[in-house]
Amino acid sequence: MTSIAKSLSLPVQGMTCASCVSHVEGALKELPGVSNVVVNLGTNKASLSYDPARVTLADMARAIDDVGYSVPTAELTLDVRGMTLRHGERKSNRQGEPCASCVSHVEDALKELDGVTGAVVNLGLNTARVTYVPGVVSVSAMKRAVREVGYEAQERSEGTDALDRERQAREEEIKRQGRNLLIAGVVGLIVMVGTFYDMLGPFQAFVPEWLSYKWVIGLLTTPIVFGPGRQFFTNSWKGLRHGVTDMNLLYATGIGAAYGIAVINTLFPNAGFGGEGATFFESAALLTAFIILGRWLEALTRGRTSEAIRKLMKLQPKIARVIRGGREEEIPADEVEIDDLILVRPGESIPVDGAVTDGYSAVDESMLTGESLPVEKKTGDNVIGGTLNKTGAFKFTATRVGKDTALAQIIKLVEDAQASKAPIQKLADWVAGHFILGVHVLAVVVFLFWFFFGYQMFFDPNSAFILSPYKLGDIGVFGFSLLLSVTVLVISCPCAVGLATPSAMMAGTGKAAEHGVLFKGAEAIENASKLRTIVFDKTGTLTKGEPSVTDVIENPNFQLPNPNEVLRLAAIAEKNSEHPLGEAIVRGAEAHSLSLAEPDSFNSIPGHGVEAQAEGHAVLLGNRKLMRENKVDFSGLMLEAERLEGEGKTVMFVAVDGQPAGLIAVADTLKEHSAEAVKRLHKLGIETAMITGDNRRTAQAIARQVGLDRVLAEVLPQDKAEEVKKLQSSGKKVAMVGDGVNDAPALAQADVGMAIGSGTDVAKETGDVILIKDDIRDVVVALEVAKATMRKVKENLFWAFVYNTLGIPLGAGLFYPFVSLIISPELAGLFMAISSVSVTLNTLLLKGFKPSMRRDDTSRLGTGESVSRLAPVVAGGD
C-alpha cells in the first residue's frame, strides 16, 4: 500500500550556525520516508516531505534531539463537551453517563493530526491535554478534529498562536543566554581582576589579595565552565555520538583545553605544563563569556530579520462578526465558513476574503499591497482578509477562509521562500559544514608545528598577548603550542559565514512582501538580481486587456449641437450591444459623463456594425463596408482613418442622418504605469521586450508607446516559451512577465517568471515571483529588492570570509616571529562574537531600503497625485 507524502515545516531550536543546518538535515534525511529536507537557520525551521506510514513526527523530533537540537512543543488544555454515552453506544451504562470509549475517540482524533505529539483525555474533568508542535497544527484544527468525532471542544485558557509561541521561544532563548551572560560576565570579570592583580597599581587597595590566588580563580572559573559553558559540552557530545560536528565542538575543545591545563598547572605546578605562569583560567572564563555574549546578541538581532513575516502574521484577525439566523455573533476568525455573511464596522479588520454584498466603505490595503491610498469598496467588490476597514460599515460573503485566504497564502509563500536556499547559500553551508573538521585538522597541524619547530625557533619569553599586559614568561613548549592550537579553534568559527546568506534572504523576501512582491524562493531572488532582459506579455500585462476609446475625430463639415456628440450618439446606438467594441464606446461615453438615453430602435448587422434611431437621428456605426453599402462618403476622413489604423487601432465610422459625422478609434490601451516601468528598467540597464500574438503593426505601435527595445510579434501561445529560450541561448538571464494561462510555459522557461496578481491561478502557480498589485512597476521593485538583497549577501559573505581569512593566520601565530604577540583565546572569542553580530547588523540595514518608485511616489503623493488601481484579488484569484 502506498500512502501520500505530506509536507511539514518543523520548528527546530538550538541551531546557531551553518554546520547545525547540515547536521539537522543529515539527521532527518537518515530517517526512512523523509525527503526534500531543507533546514533554514534564519527561520529555525526544517521543511520536508514525509510518508506518514513510515515515519512519525515523534521519530523526527527524536532524530533532531539525538544530534543536539530540539523540536519545541507546547501544551494546551481543551474543554471537551459531550463525552457521555450516546445512543447506540449503550452497553451497561445508561445514556448520558460518562463514556470510556469517548476517551479513545477524542485522543485518537487529536493524535491523528500532524503536529500533535500527545493527547491525554481526562474523563472526570472533561478535558483533553494536548502536546503539540506550535506552527504545525492550529488550535482550530484540534477543535475541528474533536468536533468531527462528535464532541465539542473549547480552549480552556486564552490560547497563544504560533506567532506568540515563536516569540515566546525566542524570548526564552534571549533570557536563557542573558542569564548565562550575566553569570559568565560578572564572575569572568572578577576572574580577570584576580588574574591581573599584580598589575592593578593603585587599585590594588580595593581588591583583596586572596582573589589573586590561583585556586580561588580556579574555583570562580569552574561554575562558569560547567554552568553557562555546559551547553557547549553537552551539545557537541550529542553530535559527536551521531557522527556530526558543529560550532559547539570548537568552543568545547577551546574552553575545555584552557580549563584543563589551568587545573593541572594549579594543582600540579611542577608537572611541566608551564606551571603557575600558564594557568589560563581567565581564558576559559572570558572565552565562555564572549561566546555567550555572541549568542545573546545573535538571539536579540536574529528575530528582527524576520519581522516582515511577523507583521503579516499579526494582520490575521482573531474575531469575525458573523450574521447567522439574523443575529450578529462574534466567533474566532478561523472558524468562519465559506458563504458566511460577515459584518465589518469602521476601524475593524476584515476577517477573511470575500465579496461585498451590502454597504460602502474605503479599505486600507497598504499592509498587503504596499498601496498607500485606501481603496473604495462597494457591492460586488472583493475584500481581502487582514486589511483594515476605514470609513463605512458593510456586509460581505466569505469566499475564502482559513489557509485559502490571500493573507494565509502570502504568509505561506513568504515562509516557503525564507525556508528555501539560494545556490550561493548552499555553497556557504557546504563550506561551513566541512569547515569544523578542517579547523580541527588545522589545530593539529598548528600544534605540531609549534611543538616541533616553532617554539625552539621563535619563542620569546617577553612576548605577550595582544591587548593584554599578560606576559607569556616561562611557558613551556607544550603550553605555548596548545595555546595557539586552541586559539585557532576558537577564531575559526564560521558562524558569520552561516548567517550571511539566510539572514539577508529573510530580510529581502520580507521587504519585498512589504511592497507587494512575493518571491517564492531564495533562488528567485538570486536569479532576479542577475537579470539582463525582461519579456512582457502584451495583453493584460502591458495593456489593460480590454478595448477602450482612444480617439474621437469629429467631421468639421458636419454641424453637431454639442461637443462629444458623435461619441454620445454612438454610445446610445451601442447601449444594448454586447459586442466588445460597442461596450468600449459606452464605457468611453460614461467616462466623459455623457447622458445616454435609450435608443428608439436598434439593429445589429453582423460583420458590419449597428444601425439605430437615437433622439430622432438615424445613426449608423460600423466599418467601411457598412458605410459603402449605405452610400455614406467618408473620403474627407479617410486619411485620419488610415493614420489611426497605422497605430494599430480599430476605426469605427459614425454616420448621422446619412452624413459622415466622425470616426471613433478603439484599441487595447496601455496600463497606467507601463511606460514608466519600462523607463525605470532601462535606467537599471535592463533590455525590455514584448511578446504577443498580435500582428507586427499593432505590436510595434504598442512597443513605441511603451518604449520597448524589442518586439516579438505574431508568436503563437505555444511558441512563447521557445522565444524565451532563444533569448536565453545568447547567455542572458531572462525574466518573463505574464498573467494568462498561455503565458505559463514561458513563465516556467524563463530564469524568473513573474506573474501578475490579478492574473490566472496557473500563471501564479508557475511564476517564481508574484506581483500582488496590478501595477507593472512592481517588476522594478522586484529587481531593486533582489539586487539590494544580493548586495547584502555578498557584503556579508565578504566580511565573514575576511574575518576567517585574517583571523586564522593571526590565531595560528603566523606573525608571532615578527611581533612576538599572539591572540589570546578570549580575544579570539570576542572577535568571533563581533563577526556574527556585525553580519546580522549589516543585514538589518535592509530594513531602511525603499524602492526608487516608492520614494518617488511618496514625494508625488505629497502633491495629491493618485496611485494605481489595485488588482481585485490578491492571490489564488478567480
Add this chain to the structure above:
Amino acid sequence: MEHELVEKEVARKSALIYLPVSISAALLFLLAASLAGDYPLVAKIGGAVWVGLLSLIVSMPIVTARVKKQGRQG
C-alpha cells in the same frame, strides 16, 4: 526501538575504528617527540593527549558517518 538498536550498533562499530586511529596518532606523536628532541615527559604526554583528542574529534564523525552509510547500503 529498532532505530535505537541500530544506532548503538553503529556507535560500537565506529568506536572499534576511531579509537585505534586516535590512539595510534597519539602514540605516533609520542614516538616522534621522543626521537625528535629533548622534550620533558609531561610535554610529550600532554602533546600525545592533545593530538589524540583532536584525532578523535576528527575521526569520530567521519568514521561514524561512513559506518552508518555502509549500514544503510548493506
